Amino acid sequence: MPDGIVDARHAGARELTPPPAQPDGFPDRLALFLDLDGTVLDLAPTPDAVWIAPETVAAIDRLAERLGGALAVITGRALDDADQILAPLRLPTAALHGAELRRSGGSRVAAAGEPPSERLRAALTAFADARPGLMLEDKGQSVALHYRAVPELEDEVRARVSELVAQFAPDHELQPGKMVVEIRPHGCDKGGAVRALMSEPPFAGRIPLVLGDDLTDEFAFEAAVGLGGGAILIGAADRPTAAAHVLRDPEAARRWLAELARA
Template structure:
């Protein structure tokens, strides 16, 4: 069942431009009945010109750790980043995580539920590299199990990037698929997404038997949104985004997410 709170009942406020209720101060059943899943970039972290430029306040890391403790460990990161990158950003925390959209998946205590699968073929990576090299402002990020083309510096190239990368994937990597995101397109193993990762984690302690609550901002998060809602949980869309979404609630920006997490930590 959906979240309820006195604040939400009294105000029933909506986040601007989304038409969705603003996320209440705490999920119903927090902490004993809730499993929390957090995206990073664009959700907890502000988007930056390059993926390496992101920054997270120390008090937010401490708050995430405190909330994880309140949830008896039922807090996981769902991200397109690698496990190594997630751990670097959130150090010293080492949380359950679905990295590379679920191609890498770590359970509580460090055990792997799933491993990366086949990386994109070398000839595809080479073709993508040549495409990027010929277009200033684009960058390529080889994550092993997936490869991403970023166009944050040249957003006018969006259509060109999507069309060309889709063509190269069809030509060189039929076992992979294209996943568009915010100023990025990513090539990943077909069928590998955050919704499947959430489902796997929800079958194991400490997540099993709890109601999933997912925060995310991008198209890649919609898979997790749909999975959470299907399990009777909630999905929170971050940003003033007016698009079709499975989200049940909204918050305006990552700053609001960080404040929400810090409030949970001391509740």
């Protein structure tokens, strides 16, 4: 968890509020960063079961146009996967938590770090195969183990995956999420991706605003706040967060984006 977060559960912490209908700087000075799963997309039992309405894609496209291209996706998904979901859009994207980066204009930055070893993949596969309901998702540069179908295995999953990372991937790190644990190259996080994109046109000089729902998004939240911007937490404000604003669920986030696109 990044430093500088605020625990919204504790007495004395500032209360999260709904975001303004038009955030500061919109549209000429705002840069918008969108997570996908749990933020724009409703969570699904498996990663390939998500669905996005054409009108939501159209609203994102309209917002990207109004922001002069300063709209990016920051996601734990692979780049090709994100593109397939948002087709026909090809937005600036930080995929795999920043391990893959596509700049404005389409140029790609080579994936950062080495992918998890075959020994680690084999050990994770054996662990998952022995426990019906677990699902291993191989993203290339990272590997995620989902336990959404068997939440009672959370403690066992986190403990065992932590042991395997220490044994087979000391140069990688464990990133917990909503009913998932992910192993990714050390130092690759969404905060670094936000800072990288904000250093280049058309994002440079704008006010960053991040929408996200999960622990992985806190790195992006803190980066945006550090750059003079802000963050909107999607979902229950029941954990420490650097966000100042909250929307109840992805449906509320989609409505907010649609209204902003029409503003």
